[in-house]
Structures are given as structure tokens and as C-alpha cells.
Amino acid sequence: MKPIGSITRGTTNPNRLRRVDNWIAATLGARLRRAPDPLVVDLGYGASPITTIELHARLGVPVVGLEIDPDRVAAARPYARPGLDFRLGGFELAGLRPTLVRAFNVLRQYDEADVPAAWSAMTATGALLVEGTCDELGRLAAWVLVSPAGPRTLTLAARLATLDTPGTLAERLPKALIHHNVPGERIHAFLSALDAGWRAAAPLSVFGPRQRWRRCVESAIEAGWPIVDRPSRWRLGEVTLPYAAIDPAVPDMSATS
Numbered sequence: 402m403k404p405i406g407s408i409t410r411g412t413t414n415p416n417r418l419r420r421v422d423n424w425i426a427a428t429l430g431a432r433l434r435r436a437p438d439p440l441v442v443d444l445g446y447g448a449s450p451i452t453t454i455e456l457h458a459r460l461g462v463p464v465v466g467l468e469i470d471p472d473r474v475a476a477a478r479p480y481a482r483p484g485l486d487f488r489l490g491g492f493e494l495a496g497l498r499p500t501l502v503r504a505f506n507v508l509r510q511y512d513e514a515d516v517p518a519a520w521s522a523m524t525a526t527g528a529l530l531v532e533g534t535c536d537e538l539g540r541l542a543a544w545v546l547v548s549p550a551g552p553r554t555l556t557l558a559a560r561l562a563t564l565d566t567p568g569t570l571a572e573r574l575p576k577a578l579i580h581h582n583v584p585g586e587r588i589h590a591f592l593s594a595l596d597a598g599w600r601a602a603a604p605l606s607v608f609g610p611r612q613r614w615r616r617c618v619e620s621a622i623e624a625g626w627p628i629v630d631r632p633s634r635w636r637l638g639e640v641t642l643p644y645a646a647i648d649p650a651v652p653d654m655s656a657t658s
Contacts, residue, residue: 406491411448450477567595
């Protein structure tokens with residue numbers, strides 16, 4: 402089976418994906434444990450297999466790292482061990498039937514028009530997909546949870562100690578959203594609501610950035626945004642809402658009213 406996709410730049414760093422990995426473990430870990438034959442595919446791990454190795458350690462289930470570049474697969478194979486393998490593959494997932502696929506910093510290098518087909522290919526066998534982007538050190542990240550029926554949620558995550566404003570997360574939006582951070586679009590309205598809440602909560606900075614972020618998220622809820630996670634996740638610098646709330650297919654009419 403010929404791999405489907407294009408070779409990415411491949412840059413990576415240890416712990417770069419710790420935020421999304423921890424979210425997967427907390428949010429989807431029970432689903433993985435219930436699966437009769439759990440398997441996670443890490444698609445496009447890059448020039449170094451370190452983030453795939455870390456994913457395996459954090460989840461404790463079998464993981465297969467897939468790369469479309471044969472040289473990267475060859476370089477990673479010495480790190481294989483029981484429950485951890487590396488193979489040649491792309492969006493077709495090398496014929497595997499995983500429970501979950503993680504594809505990070507992959508679609509960012511594609512055109513937005515390519516995203517729906519890529520999502521569909523990676524969820525075609527019933528897998529859930531966590532697809533997103535982060536900065537080089539993993540301090541800013543955003544990801545979409547996608548099911549075979551379509552995108553479910555969007556999560557934004559940041560290292561609060563270094564966060565200047567929630568609007569900075571716009572730089573790391575997934576490909577499906579990054580070009581829609583303009584007035585009249587829902588993702589722009591949501592980030593603007595977070596920025597407004599962050600500014601209003603500035604006096605709470607004396608109690609630490611977690612208190613400021615919590616109040617920021619509470620302000621977004623008060624403004625009508627349907628946040629779906631709990632304060633236990635907010636304290637980690639996260640916020641999750643239904644994808645339908647920021648879907649580019651649904652214009653933000655409030656911006657023109």
C-alpha cells in the first residue's frame with residue numbers, strides 16, 4: 402500500500418507534545434482501556450521518534466509511529482520494542498485499524514482544502530483523531546478531536562506562566578481554523594472573548610496565572626460560550642468547547658449586527 406501524503410519538515414523536540422498527550426490520557430484514556438485491542442497511531446512523528454516514544458510511555462498502550470519518509474522510519478526502528486513500532490505510512494494508516502490517531506504539526510503544511518479528506522481518511526476505520534499544532538517548545542497548542550462523523554471539539558492549551566494573552570494561541574490554530582481568525586468568524590469571536598476576559602482578570606495576576614485564566618474562562622462562559630471542560634482542566638491552561646461553536650461553516654452574525 403503506497404503511503405498517502407507529503408513529507409513534512411520534521412522538526413520536533415522532547416516534551417513538545419506533553420500537553421496534548423496528557424489531555425489524551427485524561428480524556429480518552431478510559432476509551433483506550435475499554436478497547437478490546439487498543440492501538441494508537443502517531444502519524445508524522447518527524448525526524449526524531451522522541452514524541453512517539455513519549456506517547457507510548459504516557460498512554461501505556463501499543464503505539465505505532467508512521468512516517469512517509471523511509472529514512473525517518475529506518476532511523477526510528479532501533480527504538481522499537483514490545484508495544485512500540487515504527488512503519489512507513491501516511492493518511493491511509495498503513496492498513497492499520499487504530500482506536501486513536503494523533504497527527505500533530507502535519508496538516509499545518511497542507512492547504513486548508515486538503516483537511517476534510519485527510520480527516521476522513523484517518524477516521525475511515527472508526528478511529529478517533531486528535532489533530533492539531535503547537536509551537537516548538539510545546540508552550541502553545543491547539544487541537545481538534547475528530548470522529549468518523551466529523552469534528553467534535555476544539556481545545557486550546559498554554560503554559561500560563563508565559564502566556565501574554567489568549568490571542569497568541571491564534572498562531573497555533575489547526576489548519577481548518579487558522580485562516581478564519583478574522584472579524585465575522587466564530588473562532589475570532591471566541592479568541593476575542595478570551596482576550597477580553599484575560600484583560601478584565603488582570604487584577605487576579607497577584608494570585609498567579611491560574612486564577613487569572615480560570616476567571617478568563619468563566620467570563621467566556623458568562624458571555625455565552627459553551628465550554629465543556631471543568632476547572633480541573635482550566636488550571637492546566639486548557640479550555641475546550643464544541644467544534645460547532647467555532648465552525649467556519651457557521652458565520653458569526655454578531656460581528657455584523
